[in-house]
Amino acid sequence: MGPSAGKPDRSKDAPPGTRARGGTALPGAGTSSLPRSAPSESSLTSPRARLRPLPAAAIAATGGFAILVLEIVGARYLAKDFGSSFYVWVSQIGVVMIALAAGYYVGGALADRWQQLRRLAWLLWPTGLFTIAIPWLAPPVLDWIVNRHPADEPIPPLWQKLDPALGSGVIFFFPCFILAMLSPYLIRLTSQQLSHVGRVSGLIIAASTVGSIAGVFVAGYVLVDHLGLSAIFRWTGGLILLLGGVCWWAEPGAKTVPPETSS
Amino acid sequence: MRPGSQVGPGRPGWLLVAVLSVASATAQVVFEATSPYHNIRVEDSGGLRLLTFDGTLQTRMSLRNPLEGHFEYIEYFHLPWLWNTQIARVLMIGLGGGSAQRQWAAYYPEVYFETVEIDPLVVQVAQQYFGVREGPNQRVVVEDGRMYLRRSRQRWDVLLVDAYTENRYGAFIPYHLATREFFELARDRLTTNGIVAYNAIGTLNAWQSDVIGSLYRTLREVFPQVYLFPAQTSQNIVLVATRDSRRRTRLELEQMARVLQTSGRVRMPGFLSRVRALREEPPGHFARCGVLTDDFAPVDGLLTRGR
Numbered sequence: 194m195g196p197s198a199g200k201p202d203r204s205k206d207a208p209p210g211t212r213a214r215g216g217t218a219l220p221g222a223g224t225s226s227l228p229r230s231a232p233s234e235s236s237l238t239s240p241r242a243r244l245r246p247l248p249a250a251a252i253a254a255t256g257g258f259a260i261l262v263l264e265i266v267g268a269r270y271l272a273k274d275f276g277s278s279f280y281v282w283v284s285q286i287g288v289v290m291i292a293l294a295a296g297y298y299v300g301g302a303l304a305d306r307w308q309q310l311r312r313l314a315w316l317l318w319p320t321g322l323f324t325i326a327i328p329w330l331a332p333p334v335l336d337w338i339v340n341r342h343p344a345d346e347p348i349p350p351l352w353q354k355l356d357p358a359l360g361s362g363v364i365f366f367f368p369c370f371i372l373a374m375l376s377p378y379l380i381r382l383t384s385q386q387l388s389h390v391g392r393v394s395g396l397i398i399a400a401s402t403v404g405s406i407a408g409v410f411v412a413g414y415v416l417v418d419h420l421g422l423s424a425i426f427r428w429t430g431g432l433i434l435l436l437g438g439v440c441w442w443a444e445p446g447a448k449t450v451p452p453e454t455s456s
Numbered sequence: 457m458r459p460g461s462q463v464g465p466g467r468p469g470w471l472l473v474a475v476l477s478v479a480s481a482t483a484q485v486v487f488e489a490t491s492p493y494h495n496i497r498v499e500d501s502g503g504l505r506l507l508t509f510d511g512t513l514q515t516r517m518s519l520r521n522p523l524e525g526h527f528e529y530i531e532y533f534h535l536p537w538l539w540n541t542q543i544a545r546v547l548m549i550g551l552g553g554g555s556a557q558r559q560w561a562a563y564y565p566e567v568y569f570e571t572v573e574i575d576p577l578v579v580q581v582a583q584q585y586f587g588v589r590e591g592p593n594q595r596v597v598v599e600d601g602r603m604y605l606r607r608s609r610q611r612w613d614v615l616l617v618d619a620y621t622e623n624r625y626g627a628f629i630p631y632h633l634a635t636r637e638f639f640e641l642a643r644d645r646l647t648t649n650g651i652v653a654y655n656a657i658g659t660l661n662a663w664q665s666d667v668i669g670s671l672y673r674t675l676r677e678v679f680p681q682v683y684l685f686p687a688q689t690s691q692n693i694v695l696v697a698t699r700d701s702r703r704r705t706r707l708e709l710e711q712m713a714r715v716l717q718t719s720g721r722v723r724m725p726g727f728l729s730r731v732r733a734l735r736e737e738p739p740g741h742f743a744r745c746g747v748l749t750d751d752f753a754p755v756d757g758l759l760t761r762g763r
Contacts, residue, residue: 269631272630272631272632273602273632273635273637273750274603275600275603276574276599276600276601276602276603276630276632277574277600277630277631277632277633278574278600279492279493328751339603339606339607340607342607344607344608344609345607345608345609345610347597347598347599348599348603348607353599417754417756417757418754418756418757419754419757420752421749421751421752422750422751422752423751424751424752
């Protein structure tokens with residue numbers, strides 16, 4: 194489990210000048226012509242949007258950490274509504290993996306389109322606020338999911354399995370989806386040249402996974418024993434807000450970089 | 457309950473008696489399977505039928521007489537009669553090998569007894585190997601206990617909770633069955649004279665006493681009176697919480713126990729000695745234990761601490 198399978202971005206290789214490609218951020222729409230004769234040193238990033246590897250890895254690790262804290266603590270949170278059934282864990286893991294897959298895909302596409310770290314802040318800030326608000330937002334929805342079954346009648350076996358997945362999806366899909374975008378996005382912004390993409394993507398994915406590993410153990414061994422669930426959501430939400438702030442301030446283009454000619 | 461389906465000591469035609477002949481000192485595995493929750497094993501050893509989850513004993517039952525061989529703590533589930541002599545409806549969370557179910561069906565066949573068990577395979581095993589029979593007064597529902605209570609509008613005179621599991625890494629308590637919110641829900645589903653009897657694993661002063669203390673304090677938040685009954689032969693403590701606000705003394709409870717036994721209301725042998733296990737004052741360190749809530753219930757952390 195874990196946000197590991199970030200897909201290295203290799204779709205767009207458009208020279209910095211061509212910013213055309215109007216509107217179509219849709220992944221898959223971008224099967225544009227990769228220059229067959231691309232030299233290995235071909236530049237991927239316009240000079241002003243260049244991100245250094247270590248800060249990028251730190252951001253990815255923090256994102257990975259937050260995802261797994263939400264996953265672990267979330268399974269516990271859902272138990273008060275769906276019980277400690279096996280299916281709560283199954284659906285929590287499943288839903289987070291779906292969020293990761295979707296986040297990687299969309300995040301990669303957005304990276305090609307935006308190529309600015311700063312834009313991530315606009316995704317992360319609402320996600321942080323949402324995470325902080327989970328203890329208020331979730332109960333009415335979870336109540337509805339449980340109470341739509343007639344009282345004093347057994348819940349059909351299918352819904353015994355799917356209800357926890359619904360609950361988990363409503364609460365945890367959105368924040369995990371956004372956080373998963375970080376890895377492909379950061380790979381895109383950090384890769385300066387095609388010949389470095391392997392190393393950069395390896396670094397970012399590894400950093401994100403290391404963050405996730407820390408998230409599992411810190412959440413399970415430490416946080417749950419010392420903080421209330423709503424406090425954990427508040428701290429995690431705060432961390433995501435902070436991450437948004439970092440993306441805002443660390444935007445490489447924000448500082449004036451002396452122009453340099455690529456290739 | 458139809459007489460034919462009755463679980464009772466006076467029925468030599470009991471299915472399990474047939475197995476007695478093969479029972480010997482060597483354990484014989486009768487059944488083994490893994491459910492989403494446990495590795496479940498049934499074995500016969502030394503005239504006893506044993507149920508283990510993940511290698512830890514859950515239930516013991518004499519093959520000669522299914523009403524014997526059980527663990528001592530099961531007998532504390534009869535204590536609610538001390539507060540209500542008119543018990544008509546009992547809900548139990550956790551089935552295991554059905555020791556309590558067999559006893560209640562045998563001793564109080566007129567009481568409606570319903571069990572909520574989360575693991576469907578446990579239900580099958582209890583029916584097939586431990587003589588748990590469903591009938592008009594014995595019903596088993598497969599669901600999470602808290603979900604069941606939440607979605608049910610029925611009222612119960614007694615709620616019995618036996619949902620702990622234990623293995624060599626320690627005891628595990630489902631945290632959502634130990635919080636103030638859960639006990640509030642339980643109280644709302646009880647009749648005005650309702651009683652909760654809650655089996656916990658641990659000791660009063662050493663092993664896992666922090667969890668016992670937290671459970672005690674949490675029950676006290678919701679119920680006016682909570683009584684502690686530590687088992688003598690195992691590390692179990694049964695907490696009895698009553699909606700009745702009057703505190704009973706040891707003397708009163710023992711007198712009541714005698715009345716119940718002589719009138720034949722409680723037929724279980726040894727009832728009085730179970731009542732005598734009462735620990736009247738909680739240990740002093742309970743005052744330092746925290747109340748468990750849905751938001752903060754560090755049961756896993758507490759369980760790995762001594763005190």
